[in-house]
Amino acid sequence: MPLANDFCEGNEEREGYAPLKLMWCPRCTLGQLSVVVNPKLLYKEYSYVTSNSQTMRNHFDTLIRDLKSESECESVLEIGSNDGRLLNHFQELGTKTVLGIEPASNLADIALRNGINTINEFFDQEIAGIVADNPKPPDVIVARHVFCHIDDWQEAIYGLQKLCANGAIAAIEVPYFIDTINTVEFDQIYHEHLSYMTIEAMKHALQGTGMVISNVKHYPIHGGAIVMFIKRGRVHCDWSESLTLEDLRAFAHKSHACIADLIRLVHELVADGKIVVGYGASAKATQWINSCGFTRKHLKWVCDSTHQKQWAFMPGTDIPVVDEGALTRDLPDYAICFAWNFADEIIAKEKIFREKGGRWIVPHGEIKIVEPHQTAVKETA
Ligand code: TMP
Numbered sequence: 001m002p003l004a005n006d007f008c009e010g011n012e013e014r015e016g017y018a019p020l021k022l023m024w025c026p027r028c029t030l031g032q033l034s035v036v037v038n039p040k041l042l043y044k045e046y047s048y049v050t051s052n053s054q055t056m057r058n059h060f061d062t063l064i065r066d067l068k069s070e071s072e073c074e075s076v077l078e079i080g081s082n083d084g085r086l087l088n089h090f091q092e093l094g095t096k097t098v099l100g101i102e103p104a105s106n107l108a109d110i111a112l113r114n115g116i117n118t119i120n121e122f123f124d125q126e127i128a129g130i131v132a133d134n135p136k137p138p139d140v141i142v143a144r145h146v147f148c149h150i151d152d153w154q155e156a157i158y159g160l161q162k163l164c165a166n167g168a169i170a171a172i173e174v175p176y177f178i179d180t181i182n183t184v185e186f187d188q189i190y191h192e193h194l195s196y197m198t199i200e201a202m203k204h205a206l207q208g209t210g211m212v213i214s215n216v217k218h219y220p221i222h223g224g225a226i227v228m229f230i231k232r233g234r235v236h237c238d239w240s241e242s243l244t245l246e247d248l249r250a251f252a253h254k255s256h257a258c259i260a261d262l263i264r265l266v267h268e269l270v271a272d273g274k275i276v277v278g279y280g281a282s283a284k285a286t287q288w289i290n291s292c293g294f295t296r297k298h299l300k301w302v303c304d305s306t307h308q309k310q311w312a313f314m315p316g317t318d319i320p321v322v323d324e325g326a327l328t329r330d331l332p333d334y335a336i337c338f339a340w341n342f343a344d345e346i347i348a349k350e351k352i353f354r355e356k357g358g359r360w361i362v363p364h365g366e367i368k369i370v371e372p373h374q375t376a377v378k379e380t381a
Contacts (some may be wrong), residue, residue, distance in 0.1 A: 001148070001290055002316030003037065004190040004283035005047050006012060007309045014315070015041050022189055022196070028204040029243050031177055031196030033189075036151045038277030039103070039122070044194055046104035048283070049307040050082040053342050054342040060089045066217055067140055070229055071169050077101070077131055077138035079123045080146030091116075097136050106308070123150075130161030138163060140169040145222070148174050148193045153205055156265070160230065161209050169214070172202070175226040179224025181247050184290075184365045186255035187284035187338075188223065199239045202228055212236045222341045223364070261367045262336075263292045270298055275332040276361075278302035279346060280339025281309045281321045288338060288363055290316045301328055328352045333359065340364035344376045 008014050021034040045189055050056065063086075067073055074097065076090050081100025090103040100118040102108040107122035121127055123146075131137065141163050150156045160170050177196040180188050189196070202213060206338055213236045215229040223277035269276050281304035289299065294317065301322045302314055309321045327335060327350055335342045335350075335358060343362050347354065347370060354360075362377050370377055 002286065003042060004192060004286040004315060006315040007047050007312035007321065009236060009312050018191055020189065020191065025244060030201035033191065033194050036194060037191045043103050045106050047306065048087040049107065049306050049308065051342065053345055055342050055345050059219060060086055062219065063227065064090060064093055067171055070215065070309055071140050073140050075138045076078045076140045076142060079141065079143040081111060081118060083107045084114055084116030084118060086115050086142065086144065088114065093141045094229065097294045099131065100136065115308065123159055124155050125159045125162065128162040132162045132165065137151040137166065137168065139168050141168060143170065144173040144298065147172050148195050149199060151194055152237050155167055157205060157209055161211060164211060164231055167232065171227050172230060173225055173227045175222055176218065178241055178243055181243065181251045184251060184254045184258060185223045186289040190283050190287055196244060199228065199241055203236055206230065239319045258363065258366060259291045261317065262288065262363055265361065266292070266294065266298050269334055274334060275300055276334045276336065277332045278328065279337050280304060281314060282339050285338030286315045289314055289319065295319065300332065301326060331356050331358060334361055336361040336363060347376060
């Protein structure tokens with residue numbers, strides 16, 4: 001598969017392809033990729049920008065509320081702080097001291113320009129030591145959807161150990177592997193996601209560190225995520241979960257069936273003269289489009305609100321990425337909502353498309369079609 005965020009313009013050289021294979025350990029229940037792509041290739045100029053959607057803002061509100069019930073949140077460190085959006089939200093809700101650590105220089109620059117104190121580095125023990133020695137060290141460390149991108153867990157966990165030594169709490173948000181499997185989200189599997197996390201796996205990783213999972217919260221964001229609250233202690237919180245090889249086999253089988261369904265549907269529509277496009281050039285879109293072998297003959301374009309992705313091509317294909325306005329300019333017959341995690345918000349926002357008879361295809365767990373009179377995905381159930 002191509003690298004999921006390798007958006008290139010016509011004259012740029014692509015980073016290429018790498019094997020994509022999910023491995024699973026029945027003992028600790030962690031899922032992992034079989035290869036690690038050099039992070040410098042993946043994150044040097046990173047095109048993933050934290051969403052500014054209402055769905056995300058609501059999640060930030062809930063997350064910060066839940067964090068405040070665990071800690072004062074006087075000084076917050078975010079690992080993988082992207083363009084600083086979450087830290088900005090913390091500031092708006094009263095946190096005085098915020099600091100981000102972000103390896104992508106383009107995103108760290110945006111954060112700095114917006115007044116968010118940011119260190120442009122990969123997180124490791126050395127950086128953790130420097131931050132822990134600050135006159136006002138963090139009482140909360142947040143890492144949203146970053147742990148699954150880290151290859152060297154020991155380095156990251158030793159870093160957290162330094163930061164949590166004086167009673168700070170770390171909130172690690174990850175896509176929940178159990179949700180990924182149960183909801184057939186094969187499109188969450190791509191080279192940036194090196195590990196697929198369960199509570200059991202994190203308990204194994206924390207062995208011998210003096211840290212425990214003190215609490216877990218489950219959120220609907222991104223198709224199902226958990227936040228594990230980690231701090232110094234002796235006893236892990238209770239949380240029951242189950243994942244078996246049979247579950248993984250069923251997941252593989254259902255994923256193939258979903259891919260076959262989308263291929264069949266799009267081929268039929270195109271043969272019938274219908275114009276089909278994609279909405280949301282997410283990493284998930286790269287996975288779907290390349291798994292289905294779609295080209296510009298199938299999808300005219302994929303639109304996305306992220307400037308960094310526009311006017312480039314979808315990784316691995318000749319399908320151009322355009323701005324969101326293309327949906328009302330072109331009024332295609334069908335739009336595949338690859339950003340299904342924001343589907344209801346997007347469907348509500350794109351009223352004109354719906355009113356002009358446009359239909360949504362939502363590929364999440366199954367291939368759902370949302371008719372023009374429907375204002376949300378759930379109504380199709
Ligand atoms: P994500 O699921 O990995 O956050 O990616 C969602 C993609 O969808 C991201 O590239 C931004 C894009 N998007 C839009 O283009 N319009 C929207 O209204 C929303 C919510 C997301």
